Each structure stands twice: as structure tokens, then as C-alpha cells.
Amino acid sequence: MRKLKNPYNCKKTLPRMSWHPQNLFNLFQRTYGPESKETNFTRTSKTVYWQRCKSRAVTRAYHGDWIQEKKFKRHYLPASLPKLSIQPYQKINKSNPQESKVPLAAMMYTEVERRLDVVLFRSCFADSVYEARRMVLHNAVKLNGVRCIAPWTRLHPGDMITVHPASIPLLNPGKTWPAGLGEAYVVDIDTPKKPSEPSPITTSLHLPFRLPAYASPFLFIPPYLEVSFRVCSMVYLRHPTCGPGFSEIPTPWNADGEVMRLAWEWYTRQGLGRRVxxxxxxxxxxxxxxxxxxxxxxxxxxxxxxxxxxxxxxxxxxxxxxxxxxxxxxxxxxx
Incomplete structure (x- = not known):
């Protein structure tokens, strides 16, 4: 994993997979601020090579910035985009042709969305993909009933993920599970023990929920995931796909915009090589x-x-x- 000292740097203003308030500020700057002019290639004096390189940098900053470029090209970058096939029942909107276009460029990051750490972040079990990776490495995640410590594991349709409730950041970190007791028992560490008369043990079926500040723009679940917050589990239904006017891959950039297209052109121009x-x-x-x-x-x-x-x-x-x-x-x- 390529560790970054400060992934939410205000000078670079690159959006990441995180709920951090600084990341929300960077997202606003890239959308409406002065930094949005860097990715607006309608009127620019930069060369096409610079535009492709810049598009690749800003998209990779969000989609797998912790993955090395060499590994991304070898294991996650598809050899070609999926072929476009419109079914007979799908009518083409002639009045608004933009809604009839299929954003295929965003499908280049389909394999990244299948990773275990990314799916945990999409399921809202972690406030960032870095926290999701830590949860997997700390043996707090089960894949199909078996503990998994490999965050790079790619899921298949039907896989079920279970997360330990005490490791979810949205729950109160001051609440821990005592050893030897069931999940219904909750003990508060901050309250001092009373040496007086013994009190009966009380049970609680729910953990206190605490939502971080400025997290509402990131609270969404893709349609290819089925999440149950009552049991802290999730089912990976199918692979993300796209259709006329929509794309199931979450991204801060336009799924069929210039940035995504130029990023794909960068990799096609570079070439993966026959051996790779x-x-x-x-x-x-x-x-x-x-x-x-x-x-x-x-x-x-x-x-x-x-x-x-x-x-x-x-x-x-x-x-x-x-x-x-x-x-x-x-x-x-x-x-």
C-alpha cells in the first residue's frame, strides 16, 4: 500500500474515498471552485498529452490511490470496455440524446469496486477506505463466515460480508464488548465502578449510533449491494453495470465526461503489452x-x-x- 502523509491536502484538492470534512472541501473546490478549471478542457492551451495525464491523475486519486500504478495496470485495468448492446425494450430518447448515452468510460474501474475494502466503504460500514482496510487487517471482517485479512480480495455475486459491531466507527467507540459475554451486553468504560451493592446486569439490543459531521453527502449505497445494518452484514448481489443515462460506479467525476474518457485514452495509448x-x-x-x-x-x-x-x-x-x-x-x- 502506498501511504500518503496527507491525502486531503488543500493544495492538491484531490477527492478521495472518505467522509472527512477536508475531503468534502476538496470535492467542492473541484466542482465549483477555481480548481475546476484544471479539468475543463473546452478552452485550454494544454496539449492532449497533458490533458490525458491530468485526467488519469485525478481519477486515480479517487479510484484506488493506495494501489500502485503497476499493480493497477496488471490486475485491475480491463483490456477493453464492455460492448454496448441496447435491448429492444430500451427506447432511445430523441428529445434529449444525453440521457440515451451509455457512460462506458467509468467501467474501467469495475475491478476496483469489487475489492473487499472498497465494498466495505460503499456499504457505509467505514468512514473511509483506509479505515475499511484497517478493519480487514485487524481481523474484524468475515467473508462467507470465514475471517478474511486480505483487503484486496475481489468479491463475487452472492458473497456475504459480516463486520464486528465494535469495529464500526459509526458506533460509539466508548462502548466495548466484555470478554465472555454475548453481543447484547454493553459496558461503558468511562463510568467508574461502584464498590457498593451489586446491581443487576442490564441488556441492550442496540449500540448507540453517532454520525460524523458533514457525512450526509456520502451516505448512499449502490444498487448492487444489499446491506443490513441490524446484523452488520452485506451481500454482494452482482457486479456494477451501466445503462442509457446512468452508471452504477460511484465517482465524483462525470461518468461519461471528458475526464473519464481522457483517462481511458491515457491507458489505451500507453498499452498494457501482450505479456502483461x-x-x-x-x-x-x-x-x-x-x-x-x-x-x-x-x-x-x-x-x-x-x-x-x-x-x-x-x-x-x-x-x-x-x-x-x-x-x-x-x-x-x-x-
């Missing part, structure tokens, strides 16, 4: 094979980067690395 696309495709196949519990064989070999990456164990010794020309991996004797 092949490696990413093979890594995706490995990831899908790992998720499949009924995959045949316990020894999986995939040629990546000129070598053979072997996942699993082999009876009789440890598995080493072999070149592409060899048929079997090199075996290291355990004797």
Missing part, C-alpha cells in the same frame, strides 16, 4: 481455480513470467521452480 495481458489472464484463472472447491487435482501449474508457478504440495518432497521447456517441476528431496 497474458500474465493477468493466467493469474485470474489461478484465482478462480483457488475459489473452486471442486477443482480437479491438488497440483496446479501455470506458466507465468517465463517460469512455472506451482500451487499446492506434492507428496515426497518440496516443489521448486522449473523452466518453460521442462515438462515437470524440479523436485527437491526432503531427505
Amino acid at each position: 495481458r497474458k500474465e493477468r489472464k493466467e493469474w485470474d484463472e489461478i484465482r478462480e481455480t483457488k475459489r473452486d472447491p471442486f477443482a480437479e487435482g491438488h497440483l496446479r501449474k501455470n506458466a507465468i513470467g517465463g517460469r512455472v508457478a506451482v500451487h499446492g504440495r506434492y507428496q515426497g518432497g518440496r516443489i521448486g521452480r522449473a523452466r518453460m521447456g521442462s515438462g515437470e517441476p524440479r523436485m527437491q528431496s526432503s531427505i
Whole structure:
């Protein structure tokens, strides 16, 4: 993770995935302030290369600024945008052609929205994507009933996420769960203990809710998520999509505007390279094979980067690395 000293810097005024008041100020400056002129390319003397570079910088600042650019190109950037197909029942509005356009440029960040830390932030369980990442690393999140400490995990339709109530920032941080008691018991740390007569234990079915200041502009849930705040869980229904006049990927920029289009042109002009696309495709196949519990064989070999990456164990010794020309991996004797 690329750590930033101050992601809400007033000089850069780059919107982030956060509810911080300073981030709201930066969003206002980029929308209505003087900084909005930097991304208004209708009348500018800058070159096309500068416009593409600037568009890529401002969009990546919001969509995965903690992901390194090399990893983003290899694992999250799609090779091409989805094809446009309008169904017969979808009528085209001839009076307002802007509503009939499909914003495809924003779909370049679909894989980023599938990350576990981003989904936690979209579900309003965390006040920032950085806090969501901390929750995952601190073993407070369960994926399909199993604790997950990998914030880069990409979700699939039907996956369920459960968050421990004590780790949600919206709940009162002064309330903690005592060890050995159920979730219905609440103990206040700030109140001193009374050494007098023992009092009966009281139960509470709800934790106190505290909404941060200036958080109302960010309180929304995408349609591809089903969130239950009573049990602190969420279901990932499907992947985000787009249609005529709308896009399900939340972004501070126009989903079909110049900034998004120029950012996509930047990556298409740079080119992913034939080898990078092949490696990413093979890594995706490995990831899908790992998720499949009924995959045949316990020894999986995939040629990546000129070598053979072997996942699993082999009876009789440890598995080493072999070149592409060899048929079997090199075996290291355990004797």
C-alpha cells in the first residue's frame, strides 16, 4: 500500500474515498471552485498529452490511490470496455440524446469496486477506505463466515460480508464488548465502578449510533449491494453495470465526461503489452481455480513470467521452480 502523509491536502484538492470534512472541501473546490478549471478542457492551451495525464491523475486519486500504478495496470485495468448492446425494450430518447448515452468510460474501474475494502466503504460500514482496510487487517471482517485479512480480495455475486459491531466507527467507540459475554451486553468504560451493592446486569439490543459531521453527502449505497445494518452484514448481489443515462460506479467525476474518457485514452495509448495481458489472464484463472472447491487435482501449474508457478504440495518432497521447456517441476528431496 502506498501511504500518503496527507491525502486531503488543500493544495492538491484531490477527492478521495472518505467522509472527512477536508475531503468534502476538496470535492467542492473541484466542482465549483477555481480548481475546476484544471479539468475543463473546452478552452485550454494544454496539449492532449497533458490533458490525458491530468485526467488519469485525478481519477486515480479517487479510484484506488493506495494501489500502485503497476499493480493497477496488471490486475485491475480491463483490456477493453464492455460492448454496448441496447435491448429492444430500451427506447432511445430523441428529445434529449444525453440521457440515451451509455457512460462506458467509468467501467474501467469495475475491478476496483469489487475489492473487499472498497465494498466495505460503499456499504457505509467505514468512514473511509483506509479505515475499511484497517478493519480487514485487524481481523474484524468475515467473508462467507470465514475471517478474511486480505483487503484486496475481489468479491463475487452472492458473497456475504459480516463486520464486528465494535469495529464500526459509526458506533460509539466508548462502548466495548466484555470478554465472555454475548453481543447484547454493553459496558461503558468511562463510568467508574461502584464498590457498593451489586446491581443487576442490564441488556441492550442496540449500540448507540453517532454520525460524523458533514457525512450526509456520502451516505448512499449502490444498487448492487444489499446491506443490513441490524446484523452488520452485506451481500454482494452482482457486479456494477451501466445503462442509457446512468452508471452504477460511484465517482465524483462525470461518468461519461471528458475526464473519464481522457483517462481511458491515457491507458489505451500507453498499452498494457501482450505479456502483461497474458500474465493477468493466467493469474485470474489461478484465482478462480483457488475459489473452486471442486477443482480437479491438488497440483496446479501455470506458466507465468517465463517460469512455472506451482500451487499446492506434492507428496515426497518440496516443489521448486522449473523452466518453460521442462515438462515437470524440479523436485527437491526432503531427505
